[in-house]
Structures are given as C-alpha cells and as structure tokens.
Amino acid sequence: MRLKRKDLLGIEDLTRDELELILSTAASFKEVSEREIKKVPTLRGKTVINLFYEPSTRTRTSFEIAAKRMSADAVNISVSTSSAVKGETLRDTARNLEAMRPDCIVVRHSSSGTPHMLAGYVGCSVVNAGDGAHEHPSQALLDMLTVKEKKGTLSGLKIAIVGDIAHSRVARSNIYGFTKMGSEVTVAGPPTMLPAGIEKLGCRVTSNVEDALRGADVIMMLRIQMERQSESFFPTVREYSRVYGLDEAKLKRAKEDVIILHPGPINRGVEISSEVADGPYSLILDQVTNGVAVRMAIFYLLLGAAKEE
Amino acid sequence: MNRLVIKGGRVVDPAQNLDGFYNIYVMGGRVASIKKVEADTSEVGTDVDVVDATGLVVVPGLIDPHVHLREPGYEYKEDIATGSKAAAAGGFTAVMCMANTKPVNDNESVTRYILKKAEGQPVRVFPVGAVTQGQKGERLTEMGELKSSGCVAVSDDGVPISDPGLMRRALEYSSQFQMPVITHAEDSSLVGHGSMNEGVVATRLGLKGIPNAAEDVIVARDIALAELTGGRLHVAHVSTRGSVELIRRAK
Numbered sequence: 023m024r025l026k027r028k029d030l031l032g033i034e035d036l037t038r039d040e041l042e043l044i045l046s047t048a049a050s051f052k053e054v055s056e057r058e059i060k061k062v063p064t065l066r067g068k069t070v071i072n073l074f075y076e077p078s079t080r081t082r083t084s085f086e087i088a089a090k091r092m093s094a095d096a097v098n099i100s101v102s103t104s105s106a107v108k109g110e111t112l113r114d115t116a117r118n119l120e121a122m123r124p125d126c127i128v129v130r131h132s133s134s135g136t137p138h139m140l141a142g143y144v145g146c147s148v149v150n151a152g153d154g155a156h157e158h159p160s161q162a163l164l165d166m167l168t169v170k171e172k173k174g175t176l177s178g179l180k181i182a183i184v185g186d187i188a189h190s191r192v193a194r195s196n197i198y199g200f201t202k203m204g205s206e207v208t209v210a211g212p213p214t215m216l217p218a219g220i221e222k223l224g225c226r227v228t229s230n231v232e233d234a235l236r237g238a239d240v241i242m243m244l245r246i247q248m249e250r251q252s253e254s255f256f257p258t259v260r261e262y263s264r265v266y267g268l269d270e271a272k273l274k275r276a277k278e279d280v281i282i283l284h285p286g287p288i289n290r291g292v293e294i295s296s297e298v299a300d301g302p303y304s305l306i307l308d309q310v311t312n313g314v315a316v317r318m319a320i321f322y323l324l325l326g327a328a329k330e331e
Numbered sequence: 332m333n334r335l336v337i338k339g340g341r342v343v344d345p346a347q348n349l350d351g352f353y354n355i356y357v358m359g360g361r362v363a364s365i366k367k368v369e370a371d372t373s374e375v376g377t378d379v380d381v382v383d384a385t386g387l388v389v390v391p392g393l394i395d396p397h398v399h400l401r402e403p404g405y406e407y408k409e410d411i412a413t414g415s416k417a418a419a420a421g422g423f424t425a426v427m428c429m430a431n432t433k434p435v436n437d438n439e440s441v442t443r444y445i446l447k448k449a450e451g452q453p454v455r456v457f458p459v460g461a462v463t464q465g466q467k468g469e470r471l472t473e474m475g476e477l478k479s480s481g482c483v484a485v486s487d488d489g490v491p492i493s494d495p496g497l498m499r500r501a502l503e504y505s506s507q508f509q510m511p512v513i514t515h516a517e518d519s520s521l522v523g524h525g526s527m528n529e530g531v532v533a534t535r536l537g538l539k540g541i542p543n544a545a546e547d548v549i550v551a552r553d554i555a556l557a558e559l560t561g562g563r564l565h566v567a568h569v570s571t572r573g574s575v576e577l578i579r580r581a582k
Contacts, residue, residue, distance in 0.1 A: 034535070134537035156537025191537060218540055219531025 023047075025323040029141040029148040032157035033198040041166070041202060045176075048167050048312070048319035054091055055314055064326050065092035068125040072098045073115075074151070075131040080286055080310065081151050081160070085128050088317030092326070094125070112136065116143040125325050129153075147324045155189050160320060161285055162195035164313040166203065168305050169240055171312075172281050177204030182234040182276075183225075184210045184266060185244030185293055186255070188217040192285045193244060197225045210234035211244075211266065214255045231266050235275040242283045243268050243294045259292055269295040273303070281305050334358050336375055339368055340384025344391050355389065392424025397488070397513070397567055400426070400456070403444060404433025411445065415452035424454050430461040431489040437461035437472045439480040446481050457483045462501045462512060466490050469497075471504055478508040486513035488567060493519055495552060502562025511563035514553055516574070521545035547573035554581040 023043055033041070054062055070089040074082050082098060089096035099119075101107065110118075119127060126147040129137045134154030141148040152158040170176050181200050187193045187209045197220075200207050207225040209216070210233070221227045228234050235241060246262060256262045273280070282294075282303045290296045299306065335357040342353040342365065352368040366373065375381060395418060401409040411428075418426050428445065430436035436445065442458050449456035460477035464470045466487045474485055485505055492498045492514065501512050522545050527533050529540025550566055554577055557564040569575060 154537045155539075194535075194537060217534040218529045218542075219534050222531040223535065 023323075028324075029137070029150075030159055030320055030324060031137050031141060031148065031150045033159045033162050033195045033202070034157065036159075036198075036202070038202050041163070041199060044163055044316070044319050044323060045167050045170060047323055048163070048315040049171075051318040051322070052312070052315040054318065055311070060091050061093055062091065063093045065089070065094035065321060068092075068094040068321075068325050069123070070094045070096045070126045070128060070321065071119055071124045072096060072151075073119070073127055073129045074099065075101045075129070075136070076152070078130055078151070080313070081130065084310070084313040085149075085151060085160075085317050088314050089321060091314070092318055092321055094321060094325070097124075112140060113143050116140050120144040120146060126321065149320060149324070152191055154191065155194070156191050157195045157198075158191040158285075159195050160313070160317055161192050162199040163320075164309055164316040165192075165196055165242065165283055165285075166199050167312045167316055168283060168309050169200075169281065171308070172305065173239060176200065179205040179239040180237055180277075181205050181207045181240045181242065182210060182238040183207060183242045183244065184231055184234060184268065186215040186246055186250065187211045187220060187244070188215045188255075189247070189250070190244050192242075194223070196242065197223045201225065208234045208238075212256055212262070215250075231272065232275050235272055238276040238280055240281055240283065241268065241273075241276060242285075243288075245285065245287065246289060246293045248289075263292050267291075267293055267295065268298050270297055273298060283309055286310070333360075334376075334379040335382065336379055337382045337384050337389055340387045340389035342389045346391070353389075390422060393422050394425045394427075395423050396427045396484075396565075398426040398428050399431070400428040400445070402432065402448060403441065411448040411456065412452060415449065415454045415456065419453035425457065426454055427457045427459050427483060429488040430459050430486060431466060435461050435464075435466050436482075437464050437466070437477075439473075439476050442477060442480040442482055457481070459484045459486050459488070459513060460510075461485065462487045462492060462505075463497070468492055468494060471497075471501060474505050474508050474510060478510060482510065484511045484513050484565070486515070486567070488513060488515045491515050491517045491519055491549060495556065498553060499556050499560060502556055502560040502564065506560065506562045509563075511565045513565045513567050514549070516546050516549040516553065516566050516569075517541075518545045518548050521548070543571040543573055546571045547577065550574040550577050554578070557581075 025040060054060060072082055072085050086096045124146050128149045128151050129140055130151040131153050134156035136153050137148050137150035150157055150159055166176055173179060183193050183196060197207050201224040209225050210228050210231045213229050216227060251259060280303055284294060284306050288294055288299055337355040343350050353365045354368055354371045355362060356364045400411045400414040402411045434441055436442055436458055445458045458481055460482035461472050462485045464472055505512050522541050525539040525541035527538050529542045533540035553564055
C-alpha cells in the first residue's frame with residue numbers, strides 16, 4: 023500500500039482509509055526507534071529538504087530524525103540562512119531547490135497555503151509541517167496515534183480541544199482527523215479566540231471549559247501565545263489561566279481514564295499546571311516519540327512504498 | 332462628411348431607456364439617428380462605413396469612476412498609457428484615477444503631470460485628488476487648487492480616513508468646490524491583518540477574516556457626517572449587505 027498522492031498538505035483532504043493507513047504504518051515503524059541500531063535502509067538514496075520559514079525545534083528535529091532513520095539524506099534550511107531574507111520569492115526558492123533533485127520538501131511557513139503553493143511549483147513531494155493557522159497534519163497524526171495506542175480505538179471518543187482555537191493549525195487538523203475517525207470533538211476557548219463558523223467543521227463549540235471537559239476521554243490543551251494579551255484576545259495571563267488553564271480541579275470533570283495531550287512547547291502554570299503536565303494522565307512525551315514514527319510513515323508512504331507495488 | 336452605421340447590435344442605454352436591437356447612424360462623429368432593426372428600410376450608400384454588430388452589445392462610452400493608473404511612482408504595476416488602453420479595450424471612454432500615486436496626487440504639480448501624460452490617450456482621464464496631504468489622514472489638501480488644476484473629486488482611496496473630526500471637515504470644506512469625497516470605508520482596527528471575509532471559509536483556510544462590520548460602521552459614520560455637513564459622499568467599492576441597506580435608507 024501507498025498513498026496515492028504526491029503531497030501531504032492537510033488532514034481535510036485525507037480519507038479515513040488514508041488516515042488508517044498512515045497510523046498503522048507509523049505503529050509498525052515505532053519499533054525501529056527502539057533498536058540498538060535505529061536505522062532501516064528503506065529510503066536510501068532519497069533526499070529530504072526541511073524548509074522552515076518559522077522557528078521550530080521539535081517538529082524540524084522530528085522530521086530530520088525520521089528521514090535519517092529511514093536512511094534518507096536530510097538537509098535543513100531555516101529562514102535565517104535562506105535566500106528569503108535576500109528577497110527571493112517562494113517560487114524561485116522552490117525551483118532552485120528542485121533543480122537539486124530532492125524527493126521531498128517539508129515546509130513550514132507562517133502564511134496559510136504556502137505548502138499548497140509550493141506543491142504546485144515542484145514535481146517532488148511536499149509535506150506540510152505547519153502553515154499559518156491552517157493545518158499541521160503530522161501533528162494531528164501523531165496525536166491520533168497517541169490516542170489510539172492508549173484507547174485502542176479512535177471512534178466514539180469525546181475529545182476536548184481547549185485554548186486559542188482561532189490561531190491554531192493543530193486544532194483544525196485535529197478537528198478534521200478525529201471527526202473523520204468517528205469521535206466527537208468539542209472546542210473550547212474565550213469567545214475572542216473562537217473563529218467564525220468553526221462549528222461547520224463538524225465540532226461542538228463552547229466557551230464553558232467545564233462543559234467541554236465533562237466526560238472527556240481526551241483533553242488537548244493548546245499553547246497560549248503571550249503576545250495575544252497585548253492584542254486584547256484576553257486581558258491577562260492570570261485570568262486566562264484561572265478560567266481556561268487545566269488544573270487538578272478542572273480535570274475531575276473528565277473521565278477517570280482521561281488522557282492529556284499538548285502540542286508543545288508548554289507554558290507551565292498558564293494553560294496547564296505543572297502537576298497535570300507531569301501527572302499520570304499526561305502523554306506529552308509519548309506524543310513526541312510518536313511524532314518520529316508518524317513522520318517516518320509519511321516519508322515511506324510518499325517516497326518509498328511505490329516500488330513495492 | 333464621414334458617415335458610419337453600426338448595424339444589428341443590442342443597443343443598451345439606460346439614459347434613454349433603450350434596450351433592444353437597433354441600427355445606429357453616425358454623421359460627423361455624432362449619432363444622427365437610431366432605428367429599430369426590423370423597421371429599418373434605409374438604403375446604405377457605398378460611401379458609408381458599416382460596422383456589423385450582430386451578436387454584440389452597443390453602449391454609450393462607459394465611465395469608470397474608480398481606476399488606479401498608478402503613475403507617477405508605481406509604473407511597474409500600471410501606467411497612464413497602459414491603463415488608458417485597457418480602459419478603451421473594455422468599452423470605457425473616460426476614467427477617474429485615484430490619488431494613491433507616489434508622490435500622492437495632493438497638489439497641482441502631480442495633477443498636471445497626470446493630465447499631461449493623459450494627452451493623446453484613447454480615453455479621457457479625470458484625476459481624483461487626495462483628501463489629506465500625503466494621504467496621511469492629518470491635514471486637508473488644497474482642494475481649491477486641486478479643483479482648478481483638473482481634479483473632479485477627492486479621495487484618500489486605499490487608506491480609510493480614521494479620524495471622524497477630519498472626515499467632517501473634509502466633507503464641509505470640499506463642498507465649496509463641488510467635489511465629492513470618495514471614501515475607502517473600512518475601520519482599520521476591525522480589518523486588522525484580515526485578508527478575506529470573516530466566516531467559515533476563512534476559518535477553514537486558516538486566514539484572518541474581516542467582519543462586514545468593518546465596512547458598515549464607517550459607512551454609518553460617514554452618512555451621519557454627510558447629513559451633518561451637507562457634503563457630498565461617495566462610498567467606493569461597497570461590499571456588504573449592511574452598507575447597501577444603510578445607503579439606501581440614507582438616500
């Protein structure tokens with residue numbers, strides 16, 4: 023099996039079958055990272071370029087490690103060293119990179135739609151590593167893999183996503199992913215951070231966090247960006263933390279076997295208390311481990327599996 | 332005297348309440364008569380040029396009261412020659428060009444430069460002067476001079492006039508020169524960094540939305556100020572239901 027598509031740009035485009043294929047492939051790759059020699063030769067001779075226009079540690083490193091564990095050659099380009107600061111257009115950058123014959127470009131950009139534009143310029147595969155407030159498909163896939171491991175299923179679950187929904191690509195990708203798999207997603211946040219028409223994406227919407235947490239199987243806390251305070255999305259970090267921050271008291275609303283996810287990096291004591299972040303329900307580090315496996319699967323299904331058909 | 336007949340087109344002219352198939356007879360550059368196609372039994376002499384307009388729409392020269400010819404300053408986007416030719420190709424015979432050039436058309440020398448460049452172009456060019464110096468939204472332009480040098484209206488188009496007090500003065504002051512104030516009706520803080528209409532499509536695409544209220548609040552404000560001052564207000568590129576309703580009620 024392989025993905026019958028050139029690029030992985032978002033969860034919205036994927037079918038349930040494709041999601042299941044990526045997740046089962048990722049589950050089978052997890053074992054590679056537990057070996058003494060953490061490498062398989064599957065993508066030997068393939069070249070992956072990580073083109074990051076936004077700062078990222080976790081995601082970029084995860085893509086790089088995933089490529090290397092598959093024996094692909096990985097090259098990192100970050101904005102501070104790229105030609106973008108010299109005024110080169112995305113199109114010119116894309117065509118120059120393509121002239122070096124990569125097999126895949128992994129791109130992150132602060133503008134929504136950049137990977138889609140890039141995919142139209144180049145013949146190689148393009149993987150979206152986060153575009154503006156649009157999508158972050160590999161994050162949603164690693165979240166789904168983490169939930170599936172613990173819950174054994176992705177259908178019939180109650181998922182609460184709490185925080186700044188308006189600016190979150192993680193929220194959008196997860197709404198698409200979990201609803202496609204048959205779970206019920208509720209998003210919660212201050213009304214200033216709930217984007218217009220979000221319920222039309224197939225989720226419940228509330229500004230009452232207790233309501234969102236009641237009976238939840240999974241709680242996903244989103245990172246709050248401190249600079250939103252000066253834009254009046256919320257008055258103070260203190261108030262945000264009191265109303266929306268996840269602590270032991272609020273956690274009691276959820277199911278006893280609730281699990282907690284966070285895409286990181288976390289603001290301790292703001293959207294999540296330290297006790298909760300470090301507590302038994304927290305799977306934040308499992309998410310990071312699964313991120314590598316999911317990205318190995320993405321590379322494999324886009325670049326490697328074709329020849330085996 | 333040169334003669335011309337435009338035959339068989341669908342002639343549309345709201346000013347004469349015309350919409351039908353007519354032959355148009357032109358003498359010496361002026362329309363001499365219009366005859367219904369089916370009732371027209373005129374013989375056309377060999378000295379007459381005939382334009383077969385079958386399947387075409389024939390209209391009086393159109394006027395576009397809102398164009399950007401970009402010259403001076405932004406010739407890499409457009410210039411007076413290319414914009415004029417494009418207008419003519421689209422059936423326009425006159426255009427009003429906005430003031431957001433570089434330098435801004437906020438004084439006689441820029442207006443005269445535009446008019447000089449417009450000489451010999453296939454359409455007539457009527458410059459619009461700026462409302463405020465440099466379109467900075469601080470001080471009014473010398474509208475009397477703009478008028479006498481050839482401007483037909485004033486506008487800071489591209490930039491909303493945020494200060495209500497200044498907008499009041501602009502409507503008052505321009506009225507003595509019979510120049511309407513053409514507004515770019517948007518509240519900048521409601522627009523923010525938005526790039527499309529606010530709603531589920533923007534949310535799905537991960538783009539920042541602009542609510543309709545960003546336009547509606549300024550249209551409502553400017554209508555109140557026009558009423559207060561008796562000035563002439565022209566709201567450019569109306570794009571919301573709310574604005575349409577406000578303008579209809581105000582009229």
